[in-house]
Amino acid sequence: MTDSYDDLLKKAYSHISEKSISSERFVVPEAKAYIEGKTTILENFAEIADKVRRDKDHLMKYILGELGTSGKIDGTRAIFNGKFEISLFRMIIKSYVDDYVICSECGKPDTRLVKDDRVLLLRCDACGGHRPVRKRKVRTEPVSENLEEGQVLDVEIQSLSKRGDGVVKMGRYIMYVANAKPGQSVKIKISRISGSIVFTERAE
Numbered sequence: 663m664t665d666s667y668d669d670l671l672k673k674a675y676s677h678i679s680e681k682s683i684s685s686e687r688f689v690v691p692e693a694k695a696y697i698e699g700k701t702t703i704l705e706n707f708a709e710i711a712d713k714v715r716r717d718k719d720h721l722m723k724y725i726l727g728e729l730g731t732s733g734k735i736d737g738t739r740a741i742f743n744g745k746f747e748i749s750l751f752r753m754i755i756k757s758y759v760d761d762y763v764i765c766s767e768c769g770k771p772d773t774r775l776v777k778d779d780r781v782l783l784l785r786c787d788a789c790g791g792h793r794p795v796r797k798r799k800v801r802t803e804p805v806s807e808n809l810e811e812g813q814v815l816d817v818e819i820q821s822l823s824k825r826g827d828g829v830v831k832m833g834r835y836i837m838y839v840a841n842a843k844p845g846q847s848v849k850i851k852i853s854r855i856s857g858s859i860v861f862t863e864r865a866e
Protein backbone atom coordinates (compact mmCIF):
# COMPACT_ATOMS: atom_id res chain seq x y z
CA MET A 663 0.00 0.00 0.00
CA THR A 664 1.52 3.29 -1.06
CA ASP A 665 -1.07 5.77 0.21
CA SER A 666 0.16 8.01 2.97
CA TYR A 667 -1.88 8.24 6.11
CA ASP A 668 -3.02 11.73 5.10
CA ASP A 669 -4.22 10.46 1.74
CA LEU A 670 -6.15 7.78 3.52
CA LEU A 671 -7.74 10.33 5.80
CA LYS A 672 -8.73 12.45 2.82
CA LYS A 673 -10.35 9.43 1.27
CA ALA A 674 -12.07 8.72 4.54
CA TYR A 675 -13.55 12.23 4.63
CA SER A 676 -14.76 12.07 1.07
CA HIS A 677 -16.43 8.78 1.79
CA ILE A 678 -19.55 10.34 3.22
CA SER A 679 -22.90 8.86 2.61
CA GLU A 680 -25.88 11.19 2.55
CA LYS A 681 -28.13 8.44 3.66
CA SER A 682 -28.90 8.32 7.33
CA ILE A 683 -28.72 4.90 8.83
CA SER A 684 -30.06 5.64 12.29
CA SER A 685 -33.45 4.36 11.18
CA GLU A 686 -31.90 1.02 10.34
CA ARG A 687 -30.70 -1.32 12.97
CA PHE A 688 -26.98 -0.74 13.29
CA VAL A 689 -25.33 -4.11 13.67
CA VAL A 690 -21.75 -4.49 12.60
CA PRO A 691 -21.35 -7.88 10.94
CA GLU A 692 -19.30 -10.33 12.97
CA ALA A 693 -15.88 -10.83 11.48
CA LYS A 694 -15.58 -14.05 9.51
CA ALA A 695 -11.97 -15.09 9.25
CA TYR A 696 -10.01 -18.22 8.55
CA ILE A 697 -6.38 -19.20 8.23
CA GLU A 698 -5.14 -20.13 4.78
CA GLY A 699 -1.52 -21.22 4.60
CA LYS A 700 0.55 -18.51 6.19
CA THR A 701 -2.16 -15.87 5.93
CA THR A 702 -5.45 -15.07 7.58
CA ILE A 703 -8.40 -14.15 5.38
CA LEU A 704 -11.02 -11.72 6.67
CA GLU A 705 -13.81 -12.91 4.45
CA ASN A 706 -16.41 -10.19 5.02
CA PHE A 707 -14.06 -7.19 5.14
CA ALA A 708 -15.97 -5.14 2.54
CA GLU A 709 -19.30 -5.88 4.17
CA ILE A 710 -17.97 -4.55 7.47
CA ALA A 711 -16.50 -1.40 5.88
CA ASP A 712 -19.80 -0.76 4.06
CA LYS A 713 -21.85 -1.23 7.20
CA VAL A 714 -19.77 1.21 9.23
CA ARG A 715 -19.60 3.54 6.19
CA ARG A 716 -15.89 4.07 6.35
CA ASP A 717 -13.29 3.98 3.64
CA LYS A 718 -11.92 0.48 3.08
CA ASP A 719 -8.32 1.68 3.03
CA HIS A 720 -8.82 3.52 6.30
CA LEU A 721 -10.26 0.46 8.00
CA MET A 722 -7.57 -1.74 6.49
CA LYS A 723 -4.79 0.53 7.68
CA TYR A 724 -6.24 0.44 11.18
CA ILE A 725 -6.47 -3.36 11.30
CA LEU A 726 -2.95 -3.74 9.92
CA GLY A 727 -1.63 -1.35 12.54
CA GLU A 728 -3.32 -3.21 15.36
CA LEU A 729 -2.15 -6.60 14.13
CA GLY A 730 1.33 -5.30 13.44
CA THR A 731 1.48 -7.07 10.12
CA SER A 732 1.15 -6.44 6.39
CA GLY A 733 -1.61 -7.44 4.05
CA LYS A 734 -3.87 -6.35 1.23
CA ILE A 735 -7.46 -5.86 0.24
CA ASP A 736 -8.54 -8.52 -2.21
CA GLY A 737 -11.97 -7.71 -3.66
CA THR A 738 -14.43 -8.08 -0.82
CA ARG A 739 -11.92 -9.88 1.38
CA ALA A 740 -8.78 -8.76 3.16
CA ILE A 741 -5.66 -10.87 3.45
CA PHE A 742 -3.27 -10.56 6.40
CA ASN A 743 0.18 -12.06 6.60
CA GLY A 744 0.39 -14.32 9.61
CA LYS A 745 -2.05 -16.45 11.52
CA PHE A 746 -4.53 -14.58 13.67
CA GLU A 747 -7.45 -15.72 15.75
CA ILE A 748 -10.90 -14.55 14.81
CA SER A 749 -11.45 -13.09 18.29
CA LEU A 750 -8.65 -10.64 17.59
CA PHE A 751 -10.44 -9.30 14.47
CA ARG A 752 -13.65 -8.94 16.44
CA MET A 753 -11.85 -7.00 19.15
CA ILE A 754 -10.09 -4.73 16.67
CA ILE A 755 -13.24 -4.02 14.65
CA LYS A 756 -15.19 -3.27 17.81
CA SER A 757 -12.47 -0.84 18.82
CA TYR A 758 -12.52 0.78 15.36
CA VAL A 759 -16.27 1.24 15.58
CA ASP A 760 -15.98 2.73 19.08
CA ASP A 761 -13.24 5.13 17.99
CA TYR A 762 -14.21 6.07 14.44
CA VAL A 763 -17.93 5.43 14.09
CA ILE A 764 -20.07 5.62 17.22
CA CYS A 765 -20.97 9.06 18.62
CA SER A 766 -19.96 9.19 22.26
CA GLU A 767 -22.74 11.74 22.97
CA CYS A 768 -25.77 9.92 21.67
CA GLY A 769 -24.37 6.50 20.80
CA LYS A 770 -25.57 6.64 17.21
CA PRO A 771 -23.52 5.65 14.18
CA ASP A 772 -24.62 8.57 11.96
CA THR A 773 -21.21 10.12 12.02
CA ARG A 774 -18.51 11.25 9.69
CA LEU A 775 -14.85 12.00 10.01
CA VAL A 776 -13.93 15.63 9.46
CA LYS A 777 -10.64 17.39 9.85
CA ASP A 778 -10.50 20.60 11.85
CA ASP A 779 -7.06 22.15 11.47
CA ARG A 780 -4.97 19.10 12.04
CA VAL A 781 -7.33 17.36 14.40
CA LEU A 782 -9.50 14.55 13.20
CA LEU A 783 -13.02 14.88 14.55
CA LEU A 784 -15.93 12.53 14.60
CA ARG A 785 -19.02 14.63 13.79
CA CYS A 786 -22.43 13.29 14.57
CA ASP A 787 -25.29 14.04 12.16
CA ALA A 788 -27.84 12.78 14.65
CA CYS A 789 -27.10 15.07 17.61
CA GLY A 790 -24.58 17.55 16.20
CA GLY A 791 -21.96 16.49 18.71
CA HIS A 792 -18.34 16.12 17.83
CA ARG A 793 -15.23 14.88 19.51
CA PRO A 794 -11.64 14.30 18.56
CA VAL A 795 -10.94 10.79 17.39
CA ARG A 796 -9.00 8.97 20.03
CA LYS A 797 -5.69 7.68 18.83
CA ARG A 798 -5.03 4.75 21.04
CA LYS A 799 -3.87 1.23 20.64
CA VAL A 800 -6.25 -1.58 21.39
CA ARG A 801 -5.18 -3.40 24.49
CA THR A 802 -5.31 -6.76 22.85
CA GLU A 803 -5.05 -9.88 24.89
CA PRO A 804 -2.44 -12.40 23.85
CA VAL A 805 -3.50 -14.31 20.75
CA SER A 806 -3.35 -17.55 22.67
CA GLU A 807 -2.99 -18.03 26.40
CA ASN A 808 -0.13 -16.42 28.29
CA LEU A 809 3.26 -17.59 27.18
CA GLU A 810 5.51 -19.36 29.64
CA GLU A 811 9.21 -19.98 29.85
CA GLY A 812 10.10 -23.44 28.60
CA GLN A 813 7.08 -23.51 26.26
CA VAL A 814 7.70 -24.92 22.77
CA LEU A 815 5.89 -23.25 19.87
CA ASP A 816 5.77 -23.28 16.10
CA VAL A 817 6.03 -19.71 14.90
CA GLU A 818 6.39 -17.89 11.64
CA ILE A 819 8.95 -15.11 11.50
CA GLN A 820 7.26 -11.83 10.55
CA SER A 821 10.12 -9.37 10.34
CA LEU A 822 13.75 -8.69 11.24
CA SER A 823 14.98 -6.72 14.24
CA LYS A 824 17.70 -4.10 13.91
CA ARG A 825 20.14 -6.68 15.24
CA GLY A 826 19.09 -9.13 12.55
CA ASP A 827 17.03 -11.47 14.69
CA GLY A 828 13.71 -12.81 13.46
CA VAL A 829 10.72 -11.12 15.09
CA VAL A 830 7.31 -12.59 15.84
CA LYS A 831 4.53 -10.47 17.31
CA MET A 832 1.99 -12.50 19.20
CA GLY A 833 -0.69 -10.62 21.07
CA ARG A 834 1.15 -8.39 23.51
CA TYR A 835 4.39 -10.32 23.12
CA ILE A 836 7.35 -9.66 20.87
CA MET A 837 9.47 -12.71 20.30
CA TYR A 838 13.04 -12.73 19.03
CA VAL A 839 14.43 -15.71 17.17
CA ALA A 840 18.12 -15.80 16.25
CA ASN A 841 19.16 -16.85 12.75
CA ALA A 842 15.69 -16.80 11.27
CA LYS A 843 14.35 -14.96 8.28
CA PRO A 844 10.89 -13.44 7.66
CA GLY A 845 8.50 -16.02 6.26
CA GLN A 846 10.40 -18.90 7.81
CA SER A 847 8.51 -21.31 10.09
CA VAL A 848 10.52 -22.45 13.07
CA LYS A 849 10.01 -24.45 16.21
CA ILE A 850 11.23 -22.52 19.20
CA LYS A 851 11.50 -22.93 22.94
CA ILE A 852 10.93 -19.88 25.14
CA SER A 853 14.07 -19.36 27.22
CA ARG A 854 13.10 -16.15 28.99
CA ILE A 855 10.22 -13.68 29.18
CA SER A 856 10.84 -10.13 30.29
CA GLY A 857 7.62 -8.11 30.26
CA SER A 858 6.42 -8.41 26.69
CA ILE A 859 9.85 -9.38 25.33
CA VAL A 860 10.32 -13.07 24.68
CA PHE A 861 13.73 -14.64 24.19
CA THR A 862 13.86 -17.96 22.46
CA GLU A 863 16.10 -20.78 21.40
CA ARG A 864 15.55 -23.19 18.57
CA ALA A 865 13.85 -26.45 19.47
CA GLU A 866 14.19 -29.25 17.01
Ligand SMILES: [Zn+2]
Pocket residue numbers: 765766767768769770786787788789790791
Ligand atom coordinates in the same frame (compact mmCIF):
# COMPACT_ATOMS: atom_id res chain seq x y z
ZN1 LIG B 1 -24.56 12.00 18.42
